[in-house]
Amino acid sequence: MSKVLVLYYSTYGHIETMANAIAEGARAAGATVDVKRVPETVPEEIAKAGHFKLDQAAPIATVAELANYDAIIVGTGTRFGRMSSQMAAFFDQAGGLWATGALNGKVGGAFTSTASQHGGQETTLFSIITNLMHFGMTIVGLPYSHQGQMSVDEIVGGAPYGATTVAGGDGARQPTAIDLAGARHQGELIAKTANKLFA
Template identity: 80%
Template sequence: MSKVLILYYSTYGHIETMAYSVAEGARAAGAEVTVKRVPETAPEAIAKSAHFKLDQSAPIATVAELPNYDAIIIGCPTRFGRMPSQMSSFLDQAGGLWAKGALNGKVGGAFTSTATQHGGQEVTLFSIITNLLHFGMIIVGLPYSFQGQMTLNEIAGGSPYGATTIAGGQGERYPSTLDLDGAHFQGELIAQTAQKLCG
């Protein structure tokens, strides 16, 4: 049984919702799944005044535990076309793991959200994937075998580089069924890939 970590940062709850759908997909493939988040680095007063979702139930991850997993799937919203500082700060602390090659050969993936359809989803995914490649990880995206991302019938996230959702300018749009299906699909595919490599 492969061990999969869903590691996320979510400001308003959109990525948190996606993370649990990714986790359901990984569990459907028979993986042992852990969902954790990175620490909030914004001052509490600012986070509260901006209405950050601070009551998330997922425990806080540590960099030291990352080698314990066969696959790590990272999710975070975009900040001006790249990952936010909270996730970047967490990954920046993993230099010791990089130096030891502790994550070489593990499976990685990424998912994200943006306010608009053209708000930098693919660039944000690549900002995550770039880190994972530097760690020596094997990347699994959201292939077009997930046909839902090709729809023209509704606003939908999705990219061959990872599952996505569109949150709206005020955070008013939560992940649709189609967006969650994409996250589930990617989680399942990553867990299956990790199982093949570990098996």
């Protein structure tokens, strides 16, 4: 079966929660899954003062190890409608992988969170997907087979381009059952796709 990396950056823990749900879905499809995060670039004293969640269990990823996976699912909170600087800095170091075509044909996906319903979820997903496509990856989003994203009965995340959640302006709102179901569904679909391509 395929080997999947869930690669994330999470300031306050929302994306960490979504990453673990993505991993659950990928494991349900029989994949071997690692959950790793990119390095924090904010000085520790500033991160502590900003109440960043610094006690995350996931190990720190290295750029070199990306080539070891059949699928890479990337998640980060939005920064003004695009990926966080921490994730961008990580990918900025991956020129060698691009130059050698090390990720060509591998499966990719994206997930994110925003403070509000209209806080740039889709543009953030596209900012991640753009990077993955430059590496030659095949993108799997979150199709409407996850019908929860169509709900108008409550605030829900999700888009055809990837799983999402709405954190609220103060970060107090956690991913909902529907958001986590979407994350698991996307993880499962990506793993199934990778299983078919790399069986």
